Amino acid sequence: MKYWLLKSEPDVFGYPDLLRVSAEPWNGVRNYLARNFLRQMQVGDLCLFYHSQAKPTGIAGLAKVVRAAYPDDLQFEIGSAYHDAKSTPDNPRWSMVDVAAFAELPRFLSLDDLRAIPELHQMRLLQKGNRLSVMPVSDDEFRVIVEAGGLAFETLEAELR
DNA sequence: GCCAACGTTGGC
DNA sequence: GCCAACGTTGGC
Numbered sequence: 001m002k003y004w005l006l007k008s009e010p011d012v013f014g015y016p017d018l019l020r021v022s023a024e025p026w027n028g029v030r031n032y033l034a035r036n037f038l039r040q041m042q043v044g045d046l047c048l049f050y051h052s053q054a055k056p057t058g059i060a061g062l063a064k065v066v067r068a069a070y071p072d073d074l075q076f077e078i079g080s081a082y083h084d085a086k087s088t089p090d091n092p093r094w095s096m097v098d099v100a101a102f103a104e105l106p107r108f109l110s111l112d113d114l115r116a117i118p119e120l121h122q123m124r125l126l127q128k129g130n131r132l133s134v135m136p137v138s139d140d141e142f143r144v145i146v147e148a149g150g151l152a153f154e155t156l157e158a159e160l161r
Numbered sequence: 162g163c164c165a166a167c168g169t170t171g172g173c
Numbered sequence: 174g175c176c177a178a179c180g181t182t183g184g185c
Contacts, residue, residue, distance in 0.1 A: 129166040
């Protein structure tokens with residue numbers, strides 16, 4: 001199993017919104033590196049759900065991948081901000097996965113909280129200039145984060161089986 | 162609102 | 174293929 005981080009602006013779609021739906025198509029990703037990460041995701045992978053452009057920014061909860069990558073529907077929608085005229089149904093350029101809420105963090109972890117954890121100093125999210133909206137998270141980083149957020153990593157693993 | 166960082170576009 | 178211009182992201 002792999003771990004990921006997904007960024008979302010809570011004014012548009014936040015973790016509370018994810019809790020209200022059974023599954024959410026993660027569409028609108030228009031960066032090739034982020035897209036490639038989406039395509040690597042497998043059903044059952046867990047994601048840190050990060051609130052960007054928020055007060056405060058940080059990790060609100062965990063999501064689970066419930067459907068592996070398939071063509072992003074918005075790329076074919078004329079008039080959508082995510083429409084891509086150069087993409088064709090035969091050869092779709094953009095992908096999305098479906099995610100569902102998995103566990104809310106008992107303790108919200110702000111950017112400052114994350115920066116204060118020595119084990120996370122190398123984390124991609126915390127590197128200067130990072131703007132990726134989908135990125136991989138290492139096993140160790142994931143474990144440290146969920147525990148700092150007030151969840152027991154062992155319990156999560158057990159729940160997935 | 163500002164600005165640094167980064168990705169994409171398009172002229173050459 | 175280079176690179177300047179432009180657009181977007183995202184923290185502050």
